[in-house]
Amino acid sequence: MNTARQLRDKLDHARRLLDEGEPTLATLAQNVGLSASHLQRQFTARFGLSPAEYLAQRKLGTLKLALREGSDVSAALYDAGYGSPSRVYEGGAAKLGMTPARYRSGGAGEQIRWSIADTALGQALVATTGRGICMIELGEDVAALEARLRAEFPGAQLERVDAGRDEFLAPRLRAVADALAGKQAQVPLDLIGTAFQKKVWDALMKIPRGQTRSYAQIAQQIGHPRASRAVANVCANNHVAIVVPCHRVVRGDGSLGGYRWGLPMKQRVLERERVA
Template sequence: MPRRSLPTSSAISTDPLELARRLLDEGEPSLSDLAARTGLSASHLQRRFRARFGLSPAEYLARKKLGTLKSALREGRDVTTALYDAGYGSPSRLYEQGASKLGMTPATYRAGGRGVAIRWTLVDTVLGRTLVAATERGICAVELGGDDSVLEQKLREEFPLAQLERVEAGRDDFLAPRLRAVAERLAGGDAEVPVDLLGTGFQQRVWDALMKIPAGETVSYAGLAQSLGAPRAARAVASACAHNRIAVVVPCHRVIRGDGSLGGYRWGLPRKQQLLARERG
């Protein structure tokens, strides 16, 4: 089974981009600070960082802070404490940087998505019965299964107070194009699917990394943890994969155990085996 090549710990320690990412994980350095520490010019660092991670250093830092905020809110902490702990400094900075990316205010997110509009539908795809749901920012759930009521219940448990609107597949101007893109991806195509990744900062980093694994390749849980600069976080990586709600589009099926066995899969090991066999073919 092909295995994705990942950097060794020594390579990570000398890689200026990995150093920049670690500095961002540990604090809030400016671009000039990062350039001085990595030995790259600010413009070169900016360009290479975006090419590697898909985000500028500033965007990476903003996403990390947002993940910290959302995790605290999900744990039930009050908004004021959560915003200062996440590093926003003031409520105004929170709503400038955080609320728009949540697609809702922090208090609303903490309250189970109260008032947030999520459109969803159930369709038959090449992988069986599928629930597809989207916020205004992108797809927030692609659930696979055989029981419509179970699929719907999963969505309602995730956003118990959201404004969930079921629409007829293919006839809703908002969801229809997103649904077509998801269906193409489930069929093995490469359609671009905008996603709304709602999770902790670490979960988002794992999910982002998953989307960078090419079709036909796999990586171990430990290897993915090492690539994220957290070599002891293999279990946390496995947990993030288990909490991925966007099947195939966020390809957690490409993560396996170090011994080459499949490991777990939210939507069943036979389906994981099917997906990997299809991609290898």
């Protein structure tokens, strides 16, 4: 068996051990026959997450599933391996974007105001929590835009507000309209996601206007050089159009790749930014 195959087998074994329990990095390394530092680097390169991040996501996934299935919150927390309720509020709740009890009920208790704005790129649904904008969706079918919002936040209290009729939402609508028109604008965001997703989003927002990066370059930039596909998946699931500029990420050969809001829109925005 060649060395590369042996390494893949060891990394796959490490992942199975993480799926079955909560070994420390040292214990994990000892079980698979690698040094801790080598395991850390190679696991991250192969799976796009460190062993600790992988374990955290596995636990969070277990918690989400149990809550969605109606499990008691306390039982779900302990079954997922958090040990105490405070653990999920310190770490997992930040990734859920809400308390476990609210997640269990599909986001019940979260208040989200939204409106439709006419922008340089057509109609945009802009939704915001008290912390900032959580969704910007583009499209001409208002019913379809609202359906996407409800699918993303199925149990939240959603309130449509006429543009300019809400002191909190109105300035955010203007900021989004400016951003979609290609102007410089400060848009407060409430981005809810995993540690990996946030790394990708941060990297995207550092790409200068008029420039592009490949999925591989973003993966390299965030320290996960073999996670190009994972980066592409994060871009495909971006719910904040233009402001989180996934349109600036292209394939390694320079072709556009995919885009949540359609390739003609991606081409249009990129050309506008290059001219500007």
